[in-house]
Amino acid sequence: MKKAKREKGFTLIEVVISMFLLGVALLGLAATTVSVVKANDLGKMITTATSAADYKMEELKNSASTAAGFDVLSSGGPEVVDNIYARQWTVVAPATGQFAGMKTVNVTVSWSWRGRRHSVSLDTVVVRPS
DSSP, X not given: OOOOOOOOSOOHHHHHHHHHHHHHHHHHHHHHHHHHHHHHHHHHHHHXXXXXXXXXXXXXXXXXXXXXXXXXXXXXXXXXXXXXXXXXXXXXXXXXXXXXXXXXXXXXXXXXXXTEXXXXXXXXXXXXXX
């Protein structure tokens, strides 16, 4: 009896199965890529909003660096930043007591992205200079 000569290579079913598995893997990779791009967009927006809040916070702290500036420090906003973000700030001073001469400052930057509302908020306490 003669042995059948076995040819080297892949059968058609092996090629079809491997193409199917490769297609499934590529679809999963594409879905992951889309979610990574969305997360990067949101991260960029959060960074920009935090920078806008920090800029305003530093501006308020600098304006309160003199006694006269501290006395007129008050709430304000909303201001539009980059046509996307709304920035506002609140200044609260205790009436009397051990915290007299201090003001709590809160700066909030908010925006809408993909139908949801997002915000970043920074807080600090400023003390009336002597």
